[in-house]
Amino acid sequence: MGPSPGYGEMNRMKNSYDVIVIGAGSVGVPTAMALAEKNVKTLVIDKNASPGQGENKHALGGVRANHSIPGKILISLRSLEIFSTWEQKTGENIDWLKGGYLFLAYRREEEDILKNLLPIQKKFGLNIDYLSPDEISEILPGIRKEELLGGTFSPDDGSASPLLAINSFYSKARAGGVEFHFGEQVKTVTTGEGKVTGVISDKNSYLSPIVIDAAGPYSRQLCSRLGADIPVFPELHEGGISEPVENFFGCLVVDLRPGPGSKNYYFYQNKPGQVMFSIAPDPPLIGTEKGATSSFLTQVCARMVTAVPRLKNIRIRRTWRGIYPMSPDGAPLIGWDREIEGLLHATGMCGQGFLLGPGTGELLARMVIGETKENDPIILKDFSPYREFESHEALR
Numbered sequence: 334m335g336p337s338p339g340y341g342e343m344n345r346m347k348n349s350y351d352v353i354v355i356g357a358g359s360v361g362v363p364t365a366m367a368l369a370e371k372n373v374k375t376l377v378i379d380k381n382a383s384p385g386q387g388e389n390k391h392a393l394g395g396v397r398a399n400h401s402i403p404g405k406i407l408i409s410l411r412s413l414e415i416f417s418t419w420e421q422k423t424g425e426n427i428d429w430l431k432g433g434y435l436f437l438a439y440r441r442e443e444e445d446i447l448k449n450l451l452p453i454q455k456k457f458g459l460n461i462d463y464l465s466p467d468e469i470s471e472i473l474p475g476i477r478k479e480e481l482l483g484g485t486f487s488p489d490d491g492s493a494s495p496l497l498a499i500n501s502f503y504s505k506a507r508a509g510g511v512e513f514h515f516g517e518q519v520k521t522v523t524t525g526e527g528k529v530t531g532v533i534s535d536k537n538s539y540l541s542p543i544v545i546d547a548a549g550p551y552s553r554q555l556c557s558r559l560g561a562d563i564p565v566f567p568e569l570h571e572g573g574i575s576e577p578v579e580n581f582f583g584c585l586v587v588d589l590r591p592g593p594g595s596k597n598y599y600f601y602q603n604k605p606g607q608v609m610f611s612i613a614p615d616p617p618l619i620g621t622e623k624g625a626t627s628s629f630l631t632q633v634c635a636r637m638v639t640a641v642p643r644l645k646n647i648r649i650r651r652t653w654r655g656i657y658p659m660s661p662d663g664a665p666l667i668g669w670d671r672e673i674e675g676l677l678h679a680t681g682m683c684g685q686g687f688l689l690g691p692g693t694g695e696l697l698a699r700m701v702i703g704e705t706k707e708n709d710p711i712i713l714k715d716f717s718p719y720r721e722f723e724s725h726e727a728l729r
């Protein structure tokens with residue numbers, strides 16, 4: 334349900350805005366930047382002390398349009414365009430590296446999944462092909478070829494630094510007139526006659542006909558106070574980073590096979606030369622306790638070193654644990670609330686909120702001002718908070 338009539342009128346009053354964004358994270362900050370570009374008077378509120386201190390800083394920085402759902406491919410292609418041209422356009426380094434994404438197949442099961450996705454991925458504009466083990470070893474030198482059947486490679490995907498990127502987006506949003514209030518927690522979204530009227534925080538109250546829920550793992554909690562059930566669950570994942578070494582591979586590698594206590598794992602070498610890695614626990618761990626575990630390193634390193642033995646020489650610097658804001662089917666929840674006019678959900682980004690952020694921000698800005706681009710209906714259908722959640726993202 335879109336904004337109420339009279340949009341733009343309330344912003345003449347003190348403490349009143351065209352749009353309030355809850356959350357200065359992977360989604361909230363690029364959204365603020367996109368709103369500023371459309372001259373929308375915007376306030377962003379975050380309980381943390383600076384941008385990206387929620388889950389954005391826990392992301393490894395992988396940026397891909399290599400997905401199985403059309404909406405995700407389309408929105409990510411736009412994000413890729415933004416990340417890959419950012420330095421050229423703004424002069425600001427975000428450690429963008431176009432190294433591609435390599436999904437490996439060691440079993441017929443994964444080979445079939447990857448091959449069957451190619452037609453839909455190509456149809457929606459992804460540059461991708463299936464490679465033989467020999468072709469893969471040219472992209473990933475030192476990979477063991479035993480049991481390797483092949484894999485898909487999407488060369489235009491890449492990586493960037495989540496903290497460099499969000500700070501650069503933040504500066505641009507501020508330069509465009511967006512106000513940011515940090516160290517302030519939104520207690521509730523206020524409504525009247527079924528419409529959003531603003532928010533109340535622990536420090537102040539504000540007026541706005543539109544509130545964007547970009548609260549990530551905390552969206553469900555926030556929206557439940559309004560009677561809206563937004564199915565986002567906090568799923569714990571760990572990440573790690575090595576010392577920097579000379580760059581010897583550029584792609585982000587995903588092995589979809591399950592292992593003991595885990596599903597897929599992935600790793601890549603970032604622009605400064607550090608190897609970054611993560612693994613998906615099986616069964617998934619639901620919760621918000623962010624203490625890193627002692628089992629993570631042994632679990633993920635054993636799998637990485639088996640695949641690429643030369644990785645054993647690299648020393649690990651640090652590990653951490655963060656939260657994926659998970660939806661039931663692995664795709665985001667983006668759309669107007671159907672009960673509360675003016676409440677716009679942009680959450681449930683799962684393990685891809687950093688890469689989805691810039692494309693999502695522009696989509697939300699268009700929704701706020703009532704513009705539509707050709708592919709928006711496809712994206713909004715796939716991401717509807719009210720979909721049936723019957724299918725699943727095959728490349729989570």
Ligand SMILES: Cc1cc2nc3c(=O)[nH]c(=O)nc-3n(C[C@H](O)[C@H](O)[C@H](O)COP(=O)(O)OP(=O)(O)OC[C@H]3O[C@@H](n4cnc5c(N)ncnc54)[C@H](O)[C@@H]3O)c2cc1C
Pocket residue numbers: 355356357358359360361378379380381385386387388389390391392393394395396517518519520547548549550551552555570571572611654655656657658679680681682683684685686687688689
């Ligand atoms: C180990 C790991 C690796 C990952 N790797 C990648 C990757 O390679 N690529 C990728 O794209 N993604 C990756 N992700 C996922 C990514 O980090 C998340 O999907 C993304 O950060 C979610 O973005 P968000 O804006 O929804 O949430 P956040 O970035 O967490 O932002 C939400 C913000 O809302 C604020 N907030 C919440 N409630 C309130 C309130 N009531 N009042 C005020 N403020 C509030 C929070 O403080 C937070 O700053 C990874 C995650 C983990 C844990």
